[in-house]
Amino acid sequence: MDLELWSVRPLWLTVLAALWGAAAGLLVPRAAYRIAVEPDEAWRTRCPDGHVLTGAAGGWLGLARCxxxxxxxxxxxxxxxxxxxxxxxxxxxxxxxxxxxxxxxxxxxxxRYGPGTPFVALATAGACAGLALATGTRPELAVWLLLAPLGVLLAVVDFRVQRLPDVLTLPLAGLALVLLGVMALVPEHAGKWPTALFGSLVLGGAYFLLFLVNPNGMGFGDVKLALGIGAVLGWYGWGTVVLGTFAGFLFGGLYGLGLVLTRRAGRKTSIPFGPFLIAGAYVGLLIGAYAA
Incomplete structure (x- = not known):
């Protein structure tokens, strides 16, 4: 009987994770609408028709509707x-x-304004459900579920304006390291915090070198994003870091190739790279969590 109950728990955990992701995903479009501006523009404070955005947390929390x-x-x-x-x-x-x-x-x-709320909520729910399936009941799942909506928000903003604001990338790195440091003290975790720290520094340093070599091909926002991605992937070891990084470049390359083949872009057309780094990290994290 105990074995049967244990086998059912991950299913309920997955359902709860999906519900959490859907609820958090409902709040992403408003934040994305406010933050997705050009570097020299202030964050939006009004809806497209001019009404002041009100709500919790100074108008940041709430549905993307006026x-x-x-x-x-x-x-x-x-x-x-x-x-x-x-x-x-x-x-x-x-x-x-x-x-x-x-x-x-x-x-x-x-x-209604900003990116499509149902699609974003569904994507966030699916991402959280996948993390729950791969991680199971290990304590680091709480970290993945807290960071997943932030990753979705970053991907949406980068797709819309091709920039990764510091207000999102730096907290992602800081939260990942702090929360994983706490999880390292909880029994039954499956990762190593020192590797997460070194993974953050190494991947951030590697992306910084790429930025110095080719500033037009690698934005500095990608460098800051790499700090958080390196921490998350490093939790499960260097193999996961390599896998997640490779997957990100693969996804970005395939997307760029598809644009060129369909004549929607040229070889020198810039594309938002952050969403593919996040997608690659997600794949690496799923495999690393499942194999841990």
Missing amino acids: PDCAQYLRDLRTPWSAPGDAGRVPGDAGRVTGGAGRVPGDAPTAY
């Missing part, structure tokens, strides 16, 4: 029937100024 725009659209669909409104045109309820530069009565461009 309540003001949503209410405006609902008002447009609701006929007026209140006393004193005789003669008013049905559906005219929402004629208020809806944002900077908008003419009163104009419908908002959209009440």
Whole structure:
């Protein structure tokens, strides 16, 4: 009976991890919308129609939808029937100024903004479920589940504006090392914190050398991202570091080759490399966790 219960636990753990990923993924599009700006631009504080973004944590937490725009659209669909409104045109309820530069009565461009929330939530849920399946009940799973939404956020931002902000890459590296240091003190973990530390330094140093050799081919944001990736992969050993790094370059190369073959880009066209580094690290982490 005990053996049977033990074999069922990973399934429940996977379901819980997927639910966590879906919930966290729902919050990624708003943060991505706010952060995905050009280097010389301030983070967005308003929806595309000009309304101030409000919510928890100073407007950072919440769904990527604007309540003001949503209410405006609902008002447009609701006929007026209140006393004193005789003669008013049905559906005219929402004629208020809806944002900077908008003419009163104009419908908002959209009440949802940023990357597609269902897709991002599903991707984050799938990533967390895969980590749970590979890691099982070992304590480092908590670290992977906390870092996975941050990795998805980084990938989305890099795809949209081809930059990896320091506000995301440096905390990723710091959190990975600190949290893994805590997990190293918990029984039944399957990694080594010193290798995670050296993996961070070595991979970050290697990417820095690539940046010095070819600054146009390797952004400095990729170098900072490599610090966190090296820590995560290094937890399971140098073989995992090599595997995850190779997979990242492979994915990026295949993507670039596909763009060239379909004539959507030339050989010198820059592509966002961060998402492929993250995808490669994810594959390496799955294999490293499963084999540990």
